[in-house]
Amino acid sequence: MVTTEGIKRSFLISLWFMFLTFPIMVIRVNTIENVIEWRWKNMMIVGIGSFFLSFVWRWLIGRKEAGRKKSESGDSIEVPPGQRIMEDRRFYVPGLIMLSIFVAVFPFVFSAYQVNIMTTALIYVMLGLGLNIVVGLAGLLDLGYVAFYAVGAYSYGLLNYHCGLGFWAVLPIGAGLAAIAGILLGFPVLRLRGDYLAIVTLGFGEIIRLILENYNEFSFGPSGIANIPRPGFFGLEMSLSTATVYLYFILIALTLFTVFVVNRLQNSRIGRAWIALREDEIACQAMGIDKTKTKLTAFALGATWAGMGGVLFAAKTTFINPASFTFLESAMILSIVVLGGMGSIMGVIVGALVLILLPEYLRGLGEYRMLMFGITLVLMMVFRPQGLIARVRRTYKFEETVRQDR
Amino acid sequence: METILEVKNLCMDFGGLRALDRLDLDIIKGEIVALIGPNGAGKTTFFNCITGIYNPTDGDIHIFRTGKKPERINGLKPNQVTEKGMARTFQNIRLFPGMTVLENVMIGRHCRTASGIAGAVFRGKRNVAEEKQVVEYSYTILKKIGLERYVNDLAGNLPYGAQRRLEIARAMATEPFLLLLDEPAAGMNPHETKELDRLIETIRDREGISILLIEHDMKLVMRLSDRIFVMDYGRRIARGTPDEIKNNPAVIKAYLGEETDA
Incomplete structure (x- = not known):
């Protein structure tokens, strides 16, 4: 050596x-x-x-x-240890139980600050899983994802201000509006791929932000919307700390819901079509997959989660303005997907937690915080370009093959 | 004698370049037809035109399916053409390298199944049954093509010959009446070519799928095809049985050039 x-x-x-x-x-x-x-x-x-x-x-x-x-x-196909843990019941059942206990007692053990940053991290888990559909599965590089996040947040802010709608009413509406925005963006970019798509989506993200910043009559411009109510619970009055814990559990539930839906989607006919689209667009069409429909569903479903994330963000911070929806946010969410592992649900969850929590816990390093954060990202990409946890390939067993397999 | 595909007067221009010039071609049910010609003759352009990747400038493409009205398929999208029952393979292999062999074939089943987003999320009885049927159907096809031992391998890791055969398997999963093979034997060794030869014949005889193939391996073409169409410079210069083609002066001229007084 x-x-x-x-x-x-x-x-x-x-x-x-x-x-x-x-x-x-x-x-x-x-x-x-x-x-x-x-x-x-x-x-x-x-x-x-x-x-x-x-x-x-x-x-x-x-x-x-x-x-x-x-x-x-190819002679020694090793199962990576991460995958082995996830597949072996002896490991993942106790692991899962411990994790759920930790998640359940977390807000009662740790400070409100910890609960708050964890809530933020969970919003990013949702955003990451949504973008994972577009980028990780369908392979459409979307740099303007934050636009849908903004659509969700502003639909809560504005609908609450003008119509007095509450959190639970706006959650599906915000998701739906974001999905529509996703389809609106999807149509003009159907023909584009790779770099070109990235640039157009980047532009779209900026357009939405600039509209919000300059259309004063509609969005109150750079001063934003304040006094957005936190999520209600059958009209119950809640103190700030209870509300924080309540929001934390809402996010845990919604994250579980997201994981459930995304997992089912990616192991379905549609999920396969997305992956095929990512792998080879022309072959995908030649095999009878409607490119238009497949791309639009990917955009719409990805945007749906950004919309929900936006509503939650507005409810958490109770104040929104266009400054929260800059390109940096899109880049952050994209990093979550890439760093975590494209197309891998576990990867995206871990990626979001690492990327959002790491800068918080690195505060002890003072001014070197962002430097360390940057170094971590560079090292990650050099040594694990496939992401923290790569996608677990689904295998099928057939009677004949079982006998042949080692 | 039942015609299944009839191409008439097909033209394709790229700017000022006429890649296909009033091309006629027809395929009869159960036939293996070969399309040959020197490099750059327009064979792949022709494939792209009839499978919807290009929209031809002029001409008619009609398909005739048993029990259905004749249909003109000019200008349809590739996925619609595949849905009508014409599936193709590519000259330069275009598999989905990051998906497993089985998943590749399962993609072929996409246009014959219907589960939507709601079906994927709620997984009702019908969807579970459909999914199971897709897996089983795809596995049966892999067995027919002889790729079953690779089921869970990544398509990109397969040996070259197996990748070519997987493309055929994937196309067959769409239940075509006509299979369009673009240079299926390209880059294969003699042993693999012989296997492919047998495979193509089996597909025609057992599955009743007609085949149109572009191929440069003349031994394969002469042995397999019922009829051969020869192209040069975007035009059809000859057609007929292998024996007729072998002795056709126009074909010999196209391939070997003309004798000149030097």
Whole structure:
């Protein structure tokens, strides 16, 4: 492992890093005394650190390459440990019980702050699972997903302001309106694919945000809508902390509902058609699948969940304005899907929890928080490009094959 | 003698280029028909025209199905053409590499089943039965084609010859009356070609599916086909039985070129 060649390369890497970080890590201008401080100690740390880290890096890359070669040669098809746990009853039944107990007592054990960030994370789980239909299953790169989120949030805000409708009434309406928006976006982009689709959806997301920001009579412009009521429970008065816990449980229920529906969809005739569309559009059509219908259902169903997420977001924060629906949100949700594992429900859930909770728990690192977050993302994509938890392939058993299989 | 497909006067222009020039072709039920011609003659363009990938500039394509009225299928979308009963394979394999072999074939069943979103979510009795039927039907086809041992493998990991056969299996799952094979033997070794030869014949004899194939392997074409159509520069230059084609001067000219006084 440690060869002269390796040492030489690591040495060069560390030199390069020392050079790169020189301006920010070594030089500091003291503006009060007008002198330059030279922090040579930092340079030492960078040099030694990168020297050793480059060894670790090469070792990890080597391991990944070896793993790929093994799976390509195909003779040892290893079931990844994550999948094994999910398939083995002895592991997943106690695991599931423990998880549900944890979920149930969570709001009573932890502080309101913890419950709040968990609620936010659960909204993103829903959004991620919705976008997963569009991007992960149907393979349509949608960068304007936040538009549907905004449609949901504003339908609650506006319908409540103008018509006095409550949370439970608006939840399905918001979802429906978002679905309609999804179809409206779907029609013009039916012919587009890949990069072009991404750009058009990006534009669509911006259009919705700009309308909300500038159409004062309709959406109250940048000042947004305030005093949106929290979800009610048969007209019961609730204190703030009870309302927080209540919203948490609503989200747990809706997340379970989402997982249930998405799971059933992806293992169905429609789910298969989406995956076929992702794999090869022309072959998919030639095999008798109506491209138009399939794409539109993917857009509409994906948007439905964004709409619901939007209604929940509005109910949680009680205030919405266009600033909450920037492209950054779309990028975040897309990262959840990609980081978690495209097309994998478990992956998206874990991805959402990691991406939303990590920045919160990294607050202890102070100003290095976002740097660490960024590094985590880069490392993830280098070492696990298939996502945290890859999609479990469904297998079918037939009497004849069972005997032949090892 | 029951005609199932009749193409008349088919033209296809790409800008100023005439890729197909007043092409006529017909297929009789139970026939294996080959379409041959030098590279760039317009064979694949012809396939794309009759399967709805291109919309032909001019001409008529009619299909005649037993017990149904003749239908003109110009300008239909590819999925509608497949629904009418014409399924195809591709010259450069176009499987769904990230799906399993069985799932690939199950996609072929899409246009013969009807479960919608509600069906997928609620999983009623009818949907469960339909899903089961799809799995079983697809598995039966895999057995017929001889791919059953790959059932749960990813299509992209299959050996080349098996991928070609899987494309045929997937097309057969749509219950076609006519199977259009675009260079099914391309890139196969002699052993695989021989297997394919047998497979195509079995499909015709046992399933009663007529076959139109584009192929460059002349041995395969001459042995299998009942009739051959020869194209060059977008035109039909000859048609007839394999023996007639072998001795046709126009065909020899197209393939080998003309003798000139040098």
